Amino acid sequence: MLRIALDGMGGDHAPAAMVEGAVQCLDRDPELNVVLVGRPEALEPELARLSPPPGRITIHPASQVAGMDEAPGHVLRHQRDASIRVAFDLHKAGQVDAVVSAGNSGATMAVGMVVMGRLPEVDRPALASVFPGLSGPTVVLDVGANVDCSPLMLLQFAYMGAAYAERVVGLANPAVGLMSIGEEGGKGNHVVKQAYEYLKNSGLNFIGNVEGRDLFAGPARVVVCDGFVGNVCLKLAEGMFKALSRVVKERVAVSLTGRLGALLLKPTLSTLAKDLDYENYGGAPLLGINGVAFVCHGASTPKAIASALVVAAASVRGRVAEHVADGLAQYRGRLLGDNGAEERE
Amino acid sequence: MLRIALDGMGGDHAPAAMVEGAVQCLDRDPELNVVLVGRPEALEPELARLSPPPGRITIHPASQVAGMDEAPGHVLRHQRDASIRVAFDLHKAGQVDAVVSAGNSGATMAVGMVVMGRLPEVDRPALASVFPGLSGPTVVLDVGANVDCSPLMLLQFAYMGAAYAERVVGLANPAVGLMSIGEEGGKGNHVVKQAYEYLKNSGLNFIGNVEGRDLFAGPARVVVCDGFVGNVCLKLAEGMFKALSRVVKERVAVSLTGRLGALLLKPTLSTLAKDLDYENYGGAPLLGINGVAFVCHGASTPKAIASALVVAAASVRGRVAEHVADGLAQYRGRLLGDNGAEERE
Numbered sequence: 001m002l003r004i005a006l007d008g009m010g011g012d013h014a015p016a017a018m019v020e021g022a023v024q025c026l027d028r029d030p031e032l033n034v035v036l037v038g039r040p041e042a043l044e045p046e047l048a049r050l051s052p053p054p055g056r057i058t059i060h061p062a063s064q065v066a067g068m069d070e071a072p073g074h075v076l077r078h079q080r081d082a083s084i085r086v087a088f089d090l091h092k093a094g095q096v097d098a099v100v101s102a103g104n105s106g107a108t109m110a111v112g113m114v115v116m117g118r119l120p121e122v123d124r125p126a127l128a129s130v131f132p133g134l135s136g137p138t139v140v141l142d143v144g145a146n147v148d149c150s151p152l153m154l155l156q157f158a159y160m161g162a163a164y165a166e167r168v169v170g171l172a173n174p175a176v177g178l179m180s181i182g183e184e185g186g187k188g189n190h191v192v193k194q195a196y197e198y199l200k201n202s203g204l205n206f207i208g209n210v211e212g213r214d215l216f217a218g219p220a221r222v223v224v225c226d227g228f229v230g231n232v233c234l235k236l237a238e239g240m241f242k243a244l245s246r247v248v249k250e251r252v253a254v255s256l257t258g259r260l261g262a263l264l265l266k267p268t269l270s271t272l273a274k275d276l277d278y279e280n281y282g283g284a285p286l287l288g289i290n291g292v293a294f295v296c297h298g299a300s301t302p303k304a305i306a307s308a309l310v311v312a313a314a315s316v317r318g319r320v321a322e323h324v325a326d327g328l329a330q331y332r333g334r335l336l337g338d339n340g341a342e343e344r345e
Numbered sequence: 346m347l348r349i350a351l352d353g354m355g356g357d358h359a360p361a362a363m364v365e366g367a368v369q370c371l372d373r374d375p376e377l378n379v380v381l382v383g384r385p386e387a388l389e390p391e392l393a394r395l396s397p398p399p400g401r402i403t404i405h406p407a408s409q410v411a412g413m414d415e416a417p418g419h420v421l422r423h424q425r426d427a428s429i430r431v432a433f434d435l436h437k438a439g440q441v442d443a444v445v446s447a448g449n450s451g452a453t454m455a456v457g458m459v460v461m462g463r464l465p466e467v468d469r470p471a472l473a474s475v476f477p478g479l480s481g482p483t484v485v486l487d488v489g490a491n492v493d494c495s496p497l498m499l500l501q502f503a504y505m506g507a508a509y510a511e512r513v514v515g516l517a518n519p520a521v522g523l524m525s526i527g528e529e530g531g532k533g534n535h536v537v538k539q540a541y542e543y544l545k546n547s548g549l550n551f552i553g554n555v556e557g558r559d560l561f562a563g564p565a566r567v568v569v570c571d572g573f574v575g576n577v578c579l580k581l582a583e584g585m586f587k588a589l590s591r592v593v594k595e596r597v598a599v600s601l602t603g604r605l606g607a608l609l610l611k612p613t614l615s616t617l618a619k620d621l622d623y624e625n626y627g628g629a630p631l632l633g634i635n636g637v638a639f640v641c642h643g644a645s646t647p648k649a650i651a652s653a654l655v656v657a658a659a660s661v662r663g664r665v666a667e668h669v670a671d672g673l674a675q676y677r678g679r680l681l682g683d684n685g686a687e688e689r690e
Contacts, residue, residue, distance in 0.1 A: 144526055147534040179577060181573055181576040188573070189492040189493050212581030212582075213583055216581075218584075228525075228574070229577055231526040231557070232557040232578060235526075236557030236582065237585060239556075239563075240558075240585055241589075242558070244586075246479065
């Protein structure tokens with residue numbers, strides 16, 4: 001059996017969407033139990049309403065809630081009984097195998113990092129996101145944990161992303177690309193140019209620079225970038241998909257032939273929407289910490305929460321943290337033989 | 346009458362697509378004449394084949410062609426008779442009002458900058474692109490001219506973008522947003538945080554940070570970012586639109602009801618495709634030089650070239666360069682009153 005702590009109080013639609021997501025995931029993964037962390041008086045009524053199978057969802061009390069706009073440092077210092085903090089404390093104590101939260105993402109990352117600690121060779125943990133694409137899913141990282149990155153951090157992200165792609169997404173020896181603005185190695189900003197040199201000698205299946213267009217139809221199954229670029233990409237893709245869906249709906253609705261056509265196309269388009277829907281991909285794993293944590297969109301629906309719980313369970317089974325650590329340890333010598341040593345903070 | 350020099354030799358489909366684009370634009374703008382620059386032996390047969398109205402398209406000879414992968418510095422120093430160089434020489438000499446090229450974009454920007462010179466307050470010219478969106482077109486810059494930008498460069502881009510939005514796109518007092526990864530002013534990397542402070546005091550209609558999702562449905566009509574982020578966004582949006590179109594086509598083709606539905610939806614979807622089609626938006630203006638230049642996609646079709654010529658003509662009429670210069674001159678005192686002075690290169 002696996003046990004995952006879900007922050008019951010974090011997210012725009014908490015606690016209702018969290019409790020519902022926890023219940024939804026039980027059918028999808030029969031070996032998964034959920035520990036809902038938060039105020040029992042808020043969680044119990046929701047749970048009672050849904051009457052899940054006995055014993056698979058428990059409530060662990062936490063009296064505080066980290067607000068969506070609370071500074072991560074404040075949560076760390078002053079909210080020792082915040083639901084997100086208690087969830088990670090349970091993980092650290094070995095009482096759960098992973099943490100999932102749709103709450104304040106900065107606080108989730110900071111608390112996760114401090115409570116769980118970093119893996120030996122990791123300067124900074126990174127948030128990864130799986131983009132659906134024509135050539136298969138693509139693991140993109142960092143998508144928001146680190147806005148200013150060094151070349152060595154990008155190299156570490158590559159090892160983390162490759163381990164995740166291999167152990168959770170199921171892609172053997174995944175092709176790794178470096179996000180830049182031209183395919184040749186000399187293209188990009190100064191951080192990317194140096195990272196290119198490191199990646200060439202990484203022992204990873206590095207295929208060189210990739211561009212924005214490759215996120216949906218390119219050869220790389222892992223794409224490395226700083227958290228600023230990755231976060232902009234993630235939100236751009238989300239926003240564009242939503243905007244296109246809205247436009248199609250609006251335009252189709254105004255004509256009779258359009259409405260009829262849409263009716264006939266519906267089975268096709270809903271399969272497509274499902275493939276592209278971020279709700280099916282769960283949250284973003286925080287890679288590089290000594291544990292398993294998933295950060296979900298604040299607006300997460302129950303379905304998205306259920307997906308995140310299922311993917312988090314797969315990450316526990318895939319022993320991602322251990323594999324990330326192995327990958328980085330194996331190449332430490334290589335890094336330090338280069339001029340990596342001086343660049344470390 | 347307006348005269349625009351078109352690099353007849355640059356682009357994946359040159360010279361045929363260039364000549365055809367030149368001919369196509371004549372109907373769309375009856376006051377526009379085109380000077381095709383390049384090898385007469387390559388251009389004349391194409392032109393003869395299309396027999397355009399007499400006198401509106403002329404050929405100006407240039408014996409060299411800047412290769413798509415040629416280093417910009419090499420083109421500048423060793424290819425004085427390259428078509429792109431001759432086109433800018435004509436502009437500098439006042440014989441044409443603008444330059445359009447689908448050739449080597451790095452060389453086009455470098456030659457344009459050196460031959461035409463920068464406007465007085467501009468550290469670095471920027472490439473702008475107009476994104477179609479639900480709330481109206483959005484001018485995004487820089488999309489690839491400068492990979493590493495200072496906060497002050499981002500501020501200059503804001504003035505340039507606002508002038509372009511106002512004088513060419515027709516948006517009065519456009520809302521200006523700063524691309525970041527959170528809406529609050531404190532979010533972003535260190536360059537963005539400082540740029541935020543400058544923009545607050547810019548006198549522009551600055552609405553704060555925007556995110557990736559706002560490029561297609563947000564309140565800002567001008568979005569400022571460095572050329573690395575902007576280029577990734579541009580290519581991501583292009584790639585995603587192409588990938589979605591391809592998936593819809595493939596899936597629709599496999600079912601009979603899907604094919605029938607698609608037939609009925611066709612008028613609706615082709616209006617939509619037209620609105621979103623980059624071919625209709627022409628090239629990307631190089632703002633901040635002392636002249637008018639448009640950089641087009643290497644794969645430009647004749648239609649895209651014609652659009653770029655038409656938009657370039659509108660830019661000449663809108664006196665964009667003068668307005669960019671006015672905006673920057675007006676705020677120079679403000680900049681230098683701050684700590685801008687020390688930060689200039």
